[in-house]
Amino acid sequence: MHYGYDGSYAGLLSLLYQLFRNRRQPDSIQPPGAAQNSSLFPPEQHSCEPRQADALLMQVRRHLGAAVECQLRHAFLSRRPGIELQLYHYLALGWRLRRRLDDQLTHPAVQSVHQAARFTHHEVHRFKGLLRFAHCQLADNPVGLYYGRCRPDADIIALLAPHFRRRLAGQQWLIEDVGRQTAVLCDGQHWALGQLSLQQPAAASDEELQWQALWRTFHHHSAIPERRNPRLQRQFLPLKYREFLCELQPPATVEPESWS
Structure with missing residues (x-):
């Protein structure tokens, strides 16, 4: 049997709750927009039921432990194709093994979920250092806010939020996942x-452009041309992470020398 859900974490949890409660074994679990399977029949759609999602998480915490709950969420946020069915098999094994679930490191169901969770964790770690904020002025907010754009592979901006709430304490900011x-x-x-959904990114303030120009100048002059190694640079900082790094963008129209 093929099942569909609304694409949210709560939606998946409520579907899993129904599957385990009714002792059903899915052939596939498909988020919105997933490639259709070869079956002649469309997947059976399930709506999100927050109470059922909470009930499943409560059982996971009680019988499997808080670490398994964390693995579930991080693996889901990896957004890897087929992760929903992998989470089903992971929990199905967990109901048998209980708190010994994560000890079975060689079991395919545990391996796949752990790999997906690690992928999400690594993305979060990267973007804590790679995310760049620009001070932007808004028409309805003269103080403005700090605006950061990113295009991560995993769905991580909710995991980044607690870190930057502490890091930018008292500041107003916005992090946009451009791809999603x-x-x-x-x-x-x-x-x-x-x-x-923005038609175009918020415009940086004049002072922000000046700071970015200074940062680009420092980045350019601190490099040693004779030791330039693009291949090694791509190894440590792949091209997909450079899209919104201001120090790697073309020079701005406002240069440091224009400061008064």
Whole structure:
């Protein structure tokens, strides 16, 4: 049997709750927009039921442990194709092994989930250092906010939010996942996740452009041309992570010498 859900974490958890409760074994679990399987029949769609999702998480914490709950969430956020069915098999094994689940490191169900969770964790670690914020002025907010753009492979901006709420304490900021058109907005104390679709990025303030020009100048002059090694640079910083690094962008129209 093939099943579909709304693409959210709560939606998947509520579907898994129904599958285990009714003792059903899925052939596939498909998020919205997934490639259709070869079956003649479309997947059976299940709506998100938050109470069922909470009930499943409560059982996971009680019988499998908090570490398994963390593995579930991080593996789901990897957004790897087929991760939903892998999570089903992971939990199915967990109901038999209980708190010994994560000790079975050679079991395919445990391996696949752990690999996906590590992938998400590594993405979070990278973007804690690679995410760049620019101070932008808004028409309805003269103070402005700090705006960061990224295009991660994993769905990580909700995992980045607690880190930057502490790092930018008291500041208003927004992190946009350009590929998924989602964003986290923080008012200085609290943050919220939602959909965001911009026709064009928010414009950086004049002072921000000056700081970016200084940073690019430092980045350029601190390099040693004779030791330039593009292949090694790509090994440590792949090209896909450079899209929004201001120090690697073309020179801005405002140069450091224009400061008064």
